[in-house]
Amino acid sequence: MQNFEFYNPTRVLFGKGMIAKLDEQLSPETRVLILYGGASAERSGTLGEVRAALGSRTFKEFGGIEANPTYETLMKAVAMVREEKLDFLLAVGGGSVMDGTKFVAAAVPFEGEPWDILTSKGEAVKKALPLGTVVTLPATGSEMNCLSVISRQSTGDKLLFSNPLVYPRFSVLDPMRTMSLPMKQVINGVVDSFVHVMEQYMTHPVDGMAQDRFSEGLLSSLIEIGPRIMATPDDYDLRSNLMWVATLALNGLIGAGVPHDWTTHMIGHEITAKYHIDHARTLAVVFPALLKVCREAKRAKLLQYAERVWGLKDGTEDERIDAVIRKTEGFFENLGVPTRLSAYEIGADGINDLLGQLKDHDMTHLGEHGEVTLDVSRKILETAA
Numbered sequence: 001m002q003n004f005e006f007y008n009p010t011r012v013l014f015g016k017g018m019i020a021k022l023d024e025q026l027s028p029e030t031r032v033l034i035l036y037g038g039a040s041a042e043r044s045g046t047l048g049e050v051r052a053a054l055g056s057r058t059f060k061e062f063g064g065i066e067a068n069p070t071y072e073t074l075m076k077a078v079a080m081v082r083e084e085k086l087d088f089l090l091a092v093g094g095g096s097v098m099d100g101t102k103f104v105a106a107a108v109p110f111e112g113e114p115w116d117i118l119t120s121k122g123e124a125v126k127k128a129l130p131l132g133t134v135v136t137l138p139a140t141g142s143e144m145n146c147l148s149v150i151s152r153q154s155t156g157d158k159l160l161f162s163n164p165l166v167y168p169r170f171s172v173l174d175p176m177r178t179m180s181l182p183m184k185q186v187i188n189g190v191v192d193s194f195v196h197v198m199e200q201y202m203t204h205p206v207d208g209m210a211q212d213r214f215s216e217g218l219l220s221s222l223i224e225i226g227p228r229i230m231a232t233p234d235d236y237d238l239r240s241n242l243m244w245v246a247t248l249a250l251n252g253l254i255g256a257g258v259p260h261d262w263t264t265h266m267i268g269h270e271i272t273a274k275y276h277i278d279h280a281r282t283l284a285v286v287f288p289a290l291l292k293v294c295r296e297a298k299r300a301k302l303l304q305y306a307e308r309v310w311g312l313k314d315g316t317e318d319e320r321i322d323a324v325i326r327k328t329e330g331f332f333e334n335l336g337v338p339t340r341l342s343a344y345e346i347g348a349d350g351i352n353d354l355l356g357q358l359k360d361h362d363m364t365h366l367g368e369h370g371e372v373t374l375d376v377s378r379k380i381l382e383t384a385a
């Protein structure tokens, strides 16, 4: 196992009706900014519950944070926080609102041009406002990590930063708040969580016994949850399981002490930046192709995944690897999530553009050994064509 530090200060308040507990988490003097996305937060009653829980505290609201949150919109929230002298940020939404709120938290006290938060990958952040979240979409794990992904409309960039100062102080996970989601978003959450686990698991073995078995448990859970949640969307227990699996997939636990390979996310971000395709859907395109192209580097873990998650024990090693890649593709496809660029009408010109973007963003040595050069990324994208 590799050396690691594990730190996660986020308090999780899980279950039906837990939004009421906001009252215990915030002092009566706290001046809160509620940040949210679209009309669904109001329509579903989530905002109403949040307002009721805040009681007589001073609070303002900032709506309109878009999917794939933009710097341009978030800077308006930064101005509002500064002007109104607010001192706590409460994100009510999915990954986009939570990530956007983390950016606002870091940008309010930032001296200089806040876009440097992104270009420095978070290293420039020295202070941040405290924040909490009320999760409405289980997918990103943003509720219990210190990562944030922000887009800039004017340049077409989509960059991420991380800094321990933007861990949420608390996150409310009430599965009932996910019932208003369109099924497409629920399934996006299944796929996003699945690939999060994979990016911390599908590398090479370092004998992280607990990490591997946690990961395999999360993958098996998602393989079970996906089709069942499509068949019975109102099942509270399934919603609960998806919500907790999504959080565990990216809160640092399974990734401690093991190698990571975030190639799929990095290529996926470029696809979203250029074509505005849902984040999770880009991952379903890139990940199976990555497995095909990098199968030698990942041979041992592919065989372990085949046996422990899919029960594939028969045949030669190569037959089992072929079979498990087919199973993975089939899992996405059966959820109605395409695994080919052609499903989005992205052809050879598009691939060239995406490689240009990867180069511009210094994504020239991805993978657990830095072996995913631009040539390898080209092979991955061509394999996904």
Ligand SMILES: NC(=O)c1ccc[n+]([C@@H]2O[C@H](COP(=O)([O-])OP(=O)(O)OC[C@H]3O[C@@H](n4cnc5c(N)ncnc54)[C@H](O)[C@@H]3O)[C@@H](O)[C@H]2O)c1
Pocket (backbone or CB within 6 Å): 037, 038, 040, 044, 066, 067, 068, 069, 093, 094, 095, 096, 097, 099, 136, 137, 138, 139, 140, 141, 142, 145, 147, 148, 149, 177, 178, 179, 180, 181, 182, 185, 188, 192, 250, 279
């Ligand atoms: N911070 C991280 O660790 C991390 C990890 C992966 C991805 N991301 C980023 O997160 C973003 C994606 O977040 P996401 O997948 O959670 O989706 P999202 O937050 O972009 O939401 C997708 C859509 O669902 C709507 N929605 C949210 N909750 C709803 C509800 N309960 N009912 C009805 N509609 C609802 C939103 O308004 C939006 O239109 C991307 O920008 C991605 O890059 C962050």
